[in-house]
Amino acid sequence: MKKIGFNNDGYLAMKGKQEQIDAIYERLEAIGKKVLGVDKIADYGTFMAAPYDYLVNEFWALYGQYEPGHTSKERFLDSKIKVDTIELEKMRSSLQKLVKEMGKHAPNFSKAKMTNNLKKSDFAIFLNPEKEEEYNALENFINAARVLRAKYNAGTAGSIVTFHNNISLDHYNEADGFLKINTYEYAQR
Incomplete structure (x- = not known):
């Protein structure tokens, strides 16, 4: 998992x-x-x-x-x-x-x-297997946006957030492109 x-x-x-x-x-x-x-x-x-x-x-x-x-x-x-x-x-x-x-x-x-x-291990959040495909697609999308931004000075992260409901800005991690996936939507319950 x-x-x-x-x-x-x-x-x-x-x-x-x-x-x-x-x-x-x-x-x-x-x-x-x-x-x-x-x-x-x-x-x-x-x-x-x-x-x-x-x-x-x-x-x-x-x-x-x-x-x-x-x-x-x-x-x-x-x-x-x-x-x-x-x-x-x-x-x-x-x-x-x-x-x-x-x-x-x-x-x-x-x-x-x-x-x-x-x-501490009891507080790890694990991916719900039923939502794995969507999560992986979002992860790939965000990684591609980071590469485009870093190498080609592509647009701002704010415009990407509007692409999917479960992508948000991470204001605490600006060095990482400040995009993140809402992990709670994909957590196994």
Whole structure:
């Protein structure tokens, strides 16, 4: 299958969301390690899904074994270390929202770690085989116009744009003859 472009805007949007997730992940991890007094979170999947509940249960498991049975796990944690439950809930909510927005590109949270699934290759635009003949004809037409312009100082690119609906001016790439094919019209969906 022929690659005809790259969805840079889509990739950058997902990369921005991934960076936000990374920041939340690092912040939650730092809070978890501080509260629990450990070097590593035992179960990142559970922790990222419900940080406060995880901290309460793990703190109790680590330090609450000598407390009376009627002691509330939440109060026990709050009496030893102040945890900002509102901040944790905001981070949890933001994390879940970002994960949902990223869809298939969202990271996975396993017991051991977070694994990023964002790949640049997922944003490649491939030619729809049913439109290949028309795309190739446009590509040849534009290449011929570039040669005529470069070698023989032929007319302006603006007049060529009117020849076909899917040819446009590329103002960001003037050195290349500033003509381009609207790749989204020919993309495989």
